[in-house]
Amino acid sequence: MYKNKNIRIGLETHVQLNTRTKLFCSCSTQNILKAEPNSRTCPICLGHPGSKPKVNRVAIEMGIRIALALGCKIAPKIFFSRKTYFYPDMSKNYQITQYEIPLAKDGKLETIDENGKRKIIKIERINLEEDPAKLQHVGGNISNADYTLIDYNRSGIPLCEIVTAPDFSTPKETRMFLKRLMAILEYLRVFIPEKFSIKTDANISINGGKRVEIKNITGFLDLEKALISEIFRQRCVIERGEEIVRETRAWVPETKTTVPLRKKEFEEDYGYIFEPDLTKIEINKDWISEIKEKLPELPHQKFERYQKEFNIRSELASAITSDLDLAQFYEKIIKEVEPKFAASWINVLIKTLHYNNITIKDTKLTKDLFVKLLKLIQSKKVTDLGGEMILRKIIFNPEKFEILIKEYSKIEDMNKLNKLIEDVLKEEERAINDYRAGNEKVIQFLVGQVIRKSSKRIDAKIAYEMIKKKLETL
Ligand SMILES: [Zn+2]
Numbered sequence: 001m002y003k004n005k006n007i008r009i010g011l012e013t014h015v016q017l018n019t020r021t022k023l024f025c026s027c028s029t030q031n032i033l034k035a036e037p038n039s040r041t042c043p044i045c046l047g048h049p050g051s052k053p054k055v056n057r058v059a060i061e062m063g064i065r066i067a068l069a070l071g072c073k074i075a076p077k078i079f080f081s082r083k084t085y086f087y088p089d090m091s092k093n094y095q096i097t098q099y100e101i102p103l104a105k106d107g108k109l110e111t112i113d114e115n116g117k118r119k120i121i122k123i124e125r126i127n128l129e130e131d132p133a134k135l136q137h138v139g140g141n142i143s144n145a146d147y148t149l150i151d152y153n154r155s156g157i158p159l160c161e162i163v164t165a166p167d168f169s170t171p172k173e174t175r176m177f178l179k180r181l182m183a184i185l186e187y188l189r190v191f192i193p194e195k196f197s198i199k200t201d202a203n204i205s206i207n208g209g210k211r212v213e214i215k216n217i218t219g220f221l222d223l224e225k226a227l228i229s230e231i232f233r234q235r236c237v238i239e240r241g242e243e244i245v246r247e248t249r250a251w252v253p254e255t256k257t258t259v260p261l262r263k264k265e266f267e268e269d270y271g272y273i274f275e276p277d278l279t280k281i282e283i284n285k286d287w288i289s290e291i292k293e294k295l296p297e298l299p300h301q302k303f304e305r306y307q308k309e310f311n312i313r314s315e316l317a318s319a320i321t322s323d324l325d326l327a328q329f330y331e332k333i334i335k336e337v338e339p340k341f342a343a344s345w346i347n348v349l350i351k352t353l354h355y356n357n358i359t360i361k362d363t364k365l366t367k368d369l370f371v372k373l374l375k376l377i378q379s380k381k382v383t384d385l386g387g388e389m390i391l392r393k394i395i396f397n398p399e400k401f402e403i404l405i406k407e408y409s410k411i412e413d414m415n416k417l418n419k420l421i422e423d424v425l426k427e428e429e430r431a432i433n434d435y436r437a438g439n440e441k442v443i444q445f446l447v448g449q450v451i452r453k454s455s456k457r458i459d460a461k462i463a464y465e466m467i468k469k470k471l472e473t474l
Contacts, residue, residue: 010166016196022156024053037151045156047092059158072107080275089132097129122165131157171227178220210246226251310339363395385456
């Protein structure tokens with residue numbers, strides 16, 4: 001694979017903040033994805049001459065929450081700047097952003113490296129800025145479309161930009177990091193994945209060569225794929241004896257390649273100037289302490305607490321706490337069910353969710369139903385395997401719970417059990433001969449057959465003992 005030490009990757013992640021209104025006007029950002037194009041606009045976010053922006057303090061507060069969660073130093077005073085550029089997605093011909101002094105800097109986030117070891121990634125800075133409008137190229141891409149539509153609903157949505165140092169050595173590390181960062185943002189309630197978007201730019205250099213930036217990658221899976229593809233491309237260029245050009249590229253998920261977008265400009269080229277329509281904003285210590293006091297428990301804090309308080313192994317604690325909804329679901333369950341037992345069943349639930357490629361939010365599973373099921377399993381009225389089968393079905397069809405319980409309830413009737421085992425033994429003459437020849441492993445096979453025949457309504461342990469006894473008396 002790669003010689004990892006020669007690769008340097010840094011990330012710039014843009015998070016749309018979960019505010020009710022835009023960053024510099026009072027246009028609503030709620031249900032923006034479903035809104036009629038250009039229906040959430042006003043003279044300010046359309047950049048009409050004479051319109052004056054006003055800062056949304058909630059957006060600043062959310063930025064401070066992120067900064068605190070990432071251990072950053074927060075600037076005592078901030079101001080905004082105009083980043084000048086000419087493009088239809090920004091009708092003012094400049095974007096209001098932060099450049100000279102970031103909202104916060106010098107933070108860190110602990111993640112895990114390629115080999116599963118702890119690794120600290122430095123957070124260089126955190127900025128606030130407005131999102132540009134959305135362009136839709138109809139009938140092609142940016143260079144060959146028939147025409148382009150512009151939706152200014154997105155124009156002015158607050159973005160928080162989180163910039164890391166080039167501390168990553170492999171694509172996988174960036175995926176692990178982004179996953180953790182997204183979990184933190186969700187815990188902080190500053191980002192809601194169903195309602196808003198998160199995009200990452202990745203810069204990468206190999207062997208100390210020129211930096212290439214890949215723009216606007218959505219999601220952590222594509223981030224990893226884009227970087228794998230770009231590293232492969234750069235290695236090919238180097239092998240051909242050519243030089244890497246400093247440039248900006250775009251990730252095309254359909255072809256799984258990066259394509260050139262433009263030769264990389266330098267930040268200075270944008271001609272930043274101070275935004276005269278906005279005053280400087282003071283962020284005093286009282287405001288910061290007030291926000292700090294209201295910070296929720298964060299993923300890594302929950303992770304440690306679960307291990308300590310409930311004695312849950314670290315992989316499972318990590319899996320539960322990486323999804324806030326799942327963690328909250330678990331915390332409701334353990335009010336009624338013993339925490340370690342509940343965690344083992346949350347693990348089964350996680351496997352079921354993974355298998356279906358969904359999250360708990362996509363299911364119809366309620367706390368009450370899950371508790372009911374766990375209590376039936378705990379009191380041995382339903383076997384573990386039966387419980388698993390029921391869980392797989394009720395996440396989509398909770399109304400079938402009662403029927404499923406009947407279907408999978410444990411067979412208590414000894415006569416029925418005996419009959420079942422006898423039936424299986426009659427069918428499996430070869431296995432019995434094998435057993436007689438000294439192959440004890442065959443019992444496990446017979447246990448499997450009995451469980452299958454009983455529709456998972458018998459415990460493996462009981463089946464094992466009964467079969468063994470029967471075989472010995474044969
Ligand atoms: Zn507006």
